[in-house]
């Protein structure tokens with residue numbers, strides 16, 4: 128999942144061939160921004176066209192997860208600065224034409240730690256976009272990034288709420304839990320239980336949030352993060368079963384964005400779970 132919507136929107140830009148070649152990501156949470164960018168790189172390169180970052184099928188995603196993809200370099204400052212020698216190494220690595228991905232990609236953490244000489248070396252990639260190089264610079268304050276670099280970047284703001292941004296609306300979460308409990312824990316996977324949701328006569332926005340909550344619960348299971356106590360049983364599902372569910376919920380969310388018949392969509396959800 129890509130949590131930040133501005134980073135998420137780059138998928139669409141990529142698919143339309145409108146992606147810039149260097150981004151400056153200004154964020155209040157560098158860790159989360161790095162995670163979102165890594166997930167973005169997986170999604171746009173995944174050979175299974177799996178639209179979730181949890182792809183476990185393709186070698187490419189596996190190489191990214193294990194930091195072994197030759198065309199992806201993640202750089203951290205060496206001490207107090209990003210050094211000129213680090214940028215020279217990167218330049219040398221990127222003389223190789225990428226063969227597993229369309230782009231050679233770098234992620235530069237703490238971009239405010241570029242100094243005049245490392246920035247100067249770096250300008251070479253930035254000014255030769257025809258070389259199929261894609262860059263993401265992460266900073267907590269764009270004003271501290273050296274001007275020659277900043278001025279050549281597309282700036283993306285990626286702010287994260289300190290509290291988890293999931294589960295904002297307690298009522299919708301309660302409803303999602305009640306529904307999921309029936310169809311997953313009590314295992315009465317009957318379309319009768321769709322009444323629980325249909326009776327609420329939810330707006331599209333709320334339905335979307337409901338399925339986002341369900342998606343988050345499945346994602347937390349697969350990532351071994353905390354899940355609501357009632358749902359503990361889901362942790363025992365195999366990874367394959369969880370991926371099937373994540374794929375399914377993603378399809379539901381996608382269709383909700385169009386004007387689909389909600390009754391039929393919920394029936395489809397429950398019946399697909401039964402398969």
Ligand SMILES: [Zn+2]
Pocket residue numbers: 172173174175176177182183184185186187188189
């Ligand atoms: Zn993949």
